[in-house]
Amino acid sequence: MLTLYGAGIGKGIAIGRAFVMQRSAVEIPQYSIQASEIGSEVDRFQKALEDTRIQLREIESQIPADAPPESKSFIEVYLLMLKDPLIEQQPAETIREKLCNAEWALRKHSKALVDTFDRMQDPYLREKKNDVRQITSRIQDNLLHIPKQSTTAHPGQLEGRVVISHDLSPADTVQFKNQNIMGFVTDLGGPTSHTAILARSLKIPAVVGLHGATRYIRHDEVVIVDGKRGAIVMGADEGVLDRYRERQAYVIRRKRELDELRDAEPVTRDGQTVKLLANVELPDDMRAAQRSRAQGVGLFRTEYLFMNRTEPPSEQEQFSAYSQVVRRMKSSVTIRTLDLGADKQVDGGRSEDPTNPALGLRAVRLCLHEPGLFKPQLRAVLRASALGPVQVVVPMLSSLNELDQVFDMIAETKEELRQRGEDFDEEIPIGGMVEVPAAAVSADLFARRLDFLSIGTNDLIQYTLAIDRVDDTVNYLYDPLHPSVLRLIKLTIDAGEKAGIPVTMCGEMAGDARYTKLLLGMGLKIFSMDPTSIPEVKRKILEADLRRLPDEAEKIMACGDGNAIRDMVVAMEKL
Ligand code: PEP
Ligand code: MG
Numbered sequence: 136m137l138t139l140y141g142a143g144i145g146k147g148i149a150i151g152r153a154f155v156m157q158r159s160a161v162e163i164p165q166y167s168i169q170a171s172e173i174g175s176e177v178d179r180f181q182k183a184l185e186d187t188r189i190q191l192r193e194i195e196s197q198i199p200a201d202a203p204p205e206s207k208s209f210i211e212v213y214l215l216m217l218k219d220p221l222i223e224q225q226p227a228e229t230i231r232e233k234l235c236n237a238e239w240a241l242r243k244h245s246k247a248l249v250d251t252f253d254r255m256q257d258p259y260l261r262e263k264k265n266d267v268r269q270i271t272s273r274i275q276d277n278l279l280h281i282p283k284q285s286t287t288a289h290p291g292q293l294e295g296r297v298v299i300s301h302d303l304s305p306a307d308t309v310q311f312k313n314q315n316i317m318g319f320v321t322d323l324g325g326p327t328s329h330t331a332i333l334a335r336s337l338k339i340p341a342v343v344g345l346h347g348a349t350r351y352i353r354h355d356e357v358v359i360v361d362g363k364r365g366a367i368v369m370g371a372d373e374g375v376l377d378r379y380r381e382r383q384a385y386v387i388r389r390k391r392e393l394d395e396l397r398d399a400e401p402v403t404r405d406g407q408t409v410k411l412l413a414n415v416e417l418p419d420d421m422r423a424a425q426r427s428r429a430q431g432v433g434l435f436r437t438e439y440l441f442m443n444r445t446e447p448p449s450e451q452e453q454f455s456a457y458s459q460v461v462r463r464m465k466s467s468v469t470i471r472t473l474d475l476g477a478d479k480q481v482d483g484g485r486s487e488d489p490t491n492p493a494l495g496l497r498a499v500r501l502c503l504h505e506p507g508l509f510k511p512q513l514r515a516v517l518r519a520s521a522l523g524p525v526q527v528v529v530p531m532l533s534s535l536n537e538l539d540q541v542f543d544m545i546a547e548t549k550e551e552l553r554q555r556g557e558d559f560d561e562e563i564p565i566g567g568m569v570e571v572p573a574a575a576v577s578a579d580l581f582a583r584r585l586d587f588l589s590i591g592t593n594d595l596i597q598y599t600l601a602i603d604r605v606d607d608t609v610n611y612l613y614d615p616l617h618p619s620v621l622r623l624i625k626l627t628i629d630a631g632e633k634a635g636i637p638v639t640m641c642g643e644m645a646g647d648a649r650y651t652k653l654l655l656g657m658g659l660k661i662f663s664m665d666p667t668s669i670p671e672v673k674r675k676i677l678e679a680d681l682r683r684l685p686d687e688a689e690k691i692m693a694c695g696d697g698n699a700i701r702d703m704v705v706a707m708e709k710l
Contacts, residue, residue, distance in 0.1 A: 136370045141345030142326040142610060143365030144334045148383040149318030150376065154296035155354040156303075163275060165239040173234070177227045180237035183277035188217060190273065212445060213270045221248045222271065238278050245271035265480065297360055299352045305329035305479050306442040309416060311337055318360035320348045320367050325613065327593045327643050328605040329478055335646075335665045336416060336423070342367050344607030393670035396677070397428050403655070403679045411673060412469075412663035414641055418459040423666040431466040433663020434528070434589070434641040437512065438475045447508060453515035461523040468523065469566070469589070469639075469663075470516050472541075473508065474498040474530040478605045493603060498531035503540050513548040514557075521558035528566040528589050533573045538584055541565075570594035570642075575623035578630035588631050589663070592642025596620050615644045616700050621657075621692055628658045639663050651675035652707050656688030675708070683710050 168176050195210045216222060221244045229240035245267055252264035293311070298319040300307075308330045311319070317339060324330055324343035334341035340362025342348075352358060352369060359368040359379050368375065401409045412433030413424035417440070424432060440448050440456055448456070461468050476497030502509035519525055529541050545565065552559055569575050570591030582588060592615060597604040599619050602612050614620065624640070631638030639661040644650055646664025648671040654662070655676070662672060687707045694700050 136368060136372065136375065137351065138366050138368050139345050139347065139351065141320070141342040141348070141365050141367075142324075142331075142607065143340070143342055143362045144326055144331045145338065145340040145362035147318075147338070147340040147362050147386050148379050149297055149340045149360040149362075150357065150379060150383070151295055151297045151317040152355050153299050153352050153358050154293055155349060155352060156298055156300040163238050163242045164236060164279075166236050168230070168234050168236060170234065173231055176230050176237050179278065180226055180230065180241070183237070183274050184217060184223065186277040187270070187273045188214065190277075191217075208445065212266055213273075216266060216270045219248070221245070222267075222274075238275055241271060241274060241278070297358050299348050299358075301349050303330045305333060305439070308333040308337075309439050309442055312417065312419065318342075318362070320345055320352070320358075320360060322346055322348050323605070323607060325604050325607050325610040327596070327613065330605075332593070332643065332665070333416065335643075335667060336414075336420060338423075338667050344610060346607075390670075393674060396670055396673050397426075399673065399677060401430075401673050401676045403676055403681045405680050405682050407660075407681045409655070409676050410639075410661040411669050411676075412639065412641075412661065413666045413669070414646075414663055415460065415666075418456050418463075420666070421460055421463045425463065427666040427669040429464075429666055429669060432460060432464050432468040432470075433639050433661065435460060435468060435470045436474065437471055438473050438479050441473065441475060442479075447511075450511035450515045453512055454518050457515055457519035457525075458522055461519050461525055464523070466524065467526060468519075469526045469528050470519070471528045471530055471568070472499065472516070473502050473512055476501050491603075493597065499529050499537055499541065500531065503537065503544075506544065509544060510548055510551075513545060514552060517545075517548060517552055517559040517563065518557055520560035520563045525560065526564040526566055526587065528568055528587075530568045530591070531570055531594065532567045532581065533571040535577075535580060535584065538567065538581070566639075568594075568641075569623075569627045570598070572599045572623060575599075575627050578627040579633065582630045582634035582636055585636065587637045587639065588627055590624055590627050590638065590640040590642060590645075592620070592624070592640060592644040595623060595642065596644075599623060614697070615647070615650060616697070616704060618692075618695055618700070621700075624654075624659075625657050625692060632658060637661055646672060648672050648675050649704065649708065652679050652684055652710060653688055653691060653704050655679055655681060656684030656686075656707070657692075658685070680710065 191210050191213055225244045226237065226240035229235065229243060230237060248267045249264040252261055252267060255261045293314045293316045295315060295317060297317050300319065300321050302323040303319065303321050319334065319341045321343045322345060326343060331343055340360045342360055342365050345367060356369060359371055401411050403409065410430050412431045413427065413429035414434040415421060415424055415432055416436045440453060457470055476495065477493040496504055516525065516527055532538060564586035566587035566589055567574065567581050567585045568589050568591045569578060574581055575595065578588060593604060596613060596615055600612055600614065600617060602609045628638050638659065640654065640659055641663035645662040646668030651672050652675060664672065687710065691700055691703050694703065
C-alpha cells in the first residue's frame, strides 16, 4: 500500500478506478540522420500524423450524440490544425534540409506556430496556441510510441472514475460538471486555484499539488482519494478499503444532519440576520444554489461561459445564460464582469509567457483593453437586469481611474440599449471586488463611488502575500489569517460601513466554517460561497452570539503571532 500527500479539497472520500489523463512533459530528442535515412524519417513523421488523425476520429466517434456541441468541436479544431502547412508539410521539409529527426523538426515548427498565436492581439486567437500544443503533443506521443492514456477523454469515459492528471486547467475542470467523475488528483496546483474551487463546486474530493501522481498511479488501478487529509492511497487491502468506506458513510451522515438546517434562517443567537449567498460558475449551478437555500447569487463567475469554445459567446447567448440565473433566483444576482487571464484561459493550459500573468492583462484590465469583448457582456448583463434584481461587480480593480473607465463604458452601453429600445434597470447597482491590496487600502475611496464592495480573498491573499495561488511550492505561505490580510479585510468592512454600503465576502474564506465567527466578529454580514459550503457556515451562524465576537476579533487583530492567532481562532469557534 502506498499513500501520497498533497493539498486536499472537499471533505469526502472517493474510491474508484484511476483514469490517468496526462503524463508529465517528455523530453523531445534531437539527433542527426544520414541522407539515406531521409525517406524513412519522413515516412515515420507521416505515419505519426495519420495515427493522430485516426485516434481523433476514434474519440469523435465515441462522443455520445447528446453530448454538448463543444465536446465535438475541439476535435474538429484539432483535425483542421493537422492540415496546417506548418504541421503537415514544413517538418518534412526540415527533415530533408537539416537532416534532423522528425520529433525535432516538428518541435521547431510547432514552436513557431505557438509563438505566432501568442503574439496575436485577439485573446481567442491567442489561446489557439493551447490547441497547437495539444495536437503536436499527440503527434510527438505517436512518434515516441508513448502509450496513449488519452489527454482528451470523451465524456462517457470518465464516468465513475478518479481522474489523475499532471495539471488541470479551470477550462478542463469545468467540463467535469457534466460528467459523473468521483474525484481528481493533480501533480500541480494549489488549494485556492480555480481548479480547486471547481472541485468544491463539483462536490467531489480532490487532491492537488501531489507531485508524482501521474508517475506513481497506474491507469485503471483502484485508488482512494481522501479530500480532508489530502491523501491518495494505492494498493489498499480489503481492511483499509472497509475503513475508508465507513468514513465515507460518516461524511454522508454528517451531510444529512447539516441538510436538516436547510430551511433555517441564518440568524445569530442574539437575533442578528446574516445573508448567505451562492457563488456560481454556470447556469446549471443554480440547482445547487437553490437546494442549499442560498438567498441570492453573490458571485456569478461569467468567464466560464467563455471557456472551451472557439468564439466568445454572443451578446444573445450571454443574455440567455444570465436570464436563466436571474429567473431562477428570485432575489438578487451579482454578475461579475469577465475575469479572464492568469489561470483562467479560454482554452485551458497555462500561459507560457515568462511575465507573470496574475499581474498582467487580467480581469477588468483585459475588458478595458478589449471593448469588443466587454461591451457585448455589459449589454447582456444590463438586458438581464430588466428581468429581476441584478448587480454588476467588477473584478480586480486597483485604481479609481479604472472605475471611471468602467462607468463610462456602462454609460455608453446604456445609451446603446436606449437607442435599441431595450429595457434594463437604469439604477443597476455597480460594485467592485476588493482583491488587490491597493483597493483594500483605498476602500474608503472606492466605497464613495460604488454601490457595494465584495472582498475576493483568494486574490487578496495572493497579492498581499505575493504567493501565486496556483503554485503549490509556495502554498504553505497562503494564509487567510495573516495579520496583513485580516487588516485589509477589516479596512474594507469598515469602509463599507462608514459609506453605508453593503460589503460581501465571496472568496473561499467566506465558505470556510473555521473563519465564520471571526468574520462575524469583524463585522461581516454577507457571505457568498460555493453552495455546498452553506450548511456548515449556517450552523456556525446559528451557534454564534454577536455580543461576544467583536472583542475576540479585536484581540486577534491586535496579535502579530501566527500560531497565537490560529489558537485564538480555534477557541473562538467554540463561542
Ligand atoms: C477571489 O479572488 O476571491 C474571487 C472570489 O475571485 P476568483 O476566485 O474567481 O478569482
Ligand atoms: Mg479573484
